[in-house]
Amino acid sequence: MTKLSDQHYIAEIIxxxxxAFAILVDRYKDLIFSLALKMVKNREEAEEVAQDTFIKVFNSLDKFKGDSKFSTWxxxxxxxxxxxxxxxxxKDEGNINIDDFSEHLVKTMENALSQMMEDERKKSIQDCLNLLPSEEGFLLTLFYFDDQSLEEIAKIMNITANNVKVKLYRSRQKLASILKEKLEPEIINYYERER
Structure with missing residues (x-):
């Protein structure tokens, strides 16, 4: 059975x-919820945001021109x-100060992360992503987990692709610092147990 395109269902709804909208909701509900959770950092609020998103999408579906992918829109x-x-x-989100970041930290963390089990690593990264300010966690999720291009992210966030690159770089720096702070004790304990 072939999966029909989003555009097919949009035409049906219009x-x-x-x-037919239920099919689109089913396709995107998990992604929209996880993106909302990254930004609002509260499960109930994320559920409300996801619901509001689908209501807005349904009410303005006829305005979707198709000049970008439906997922981007x-x-x-x-x-x-x-x-x-x-x-x-x-709400005041506690921003994390990054004072001592270097490219070496990223390399060290990449090597250390490769030693961890895949599930553990994903959970650790998700936990650290949740410590980032909303916009930065959202941006990294779109780029790395949802495989959105720089251009698609630029359209979503209403900024230039170059601005996306700068924000991605800064967000990766912050994430690397958080990973170092949170994971380093685990890694040290792991190596001490192995000796």
Whole structure:
């Protein structure tokens, strides 16, 4: 059985078959929820943001022109919905200061991470990603986990592709510093046990 394209279901919905929207929701619900969770950092709020995103998408589906992928468009709606929620809540997110970052830290952490089990590594990285400010966690998730291109991310976040590169670089620096701080004790313990 072949998987029909998003565009097929969009045409169905615009044509009056609102039940076809359930298929699009099913395709994107997990991604939208995980992106919302990265930004709002609260499960209940992320569920509300995801729900609001799908309501907005449904109500403005006829405005989707198809000049980008549907996934890019829905991510942009989710991103803007998250920003609105964050502004509404006016919560102060504890930004992490990065004072002592070097390229060597990234290399060291990459080598150390390769020693960990795959599931453990993914969980550790997710936990560290959650410590980043919302926008940075969202950006890294789009690029590394959802395989969005720089151009697609630029459209989602309404910035230039060059600005995406700069933000990715800075976000990776912060993540490397967090990984070093959080994982180094685990790694030291691991090597001491192996001796």
């Amino acid at each position: 044509g009056g078959n609102s039940n 829905i991510y942009k709606v989710a991103y803007n919905t998250c920003l609105d929620r964050i502004k509404k809540n006016k």
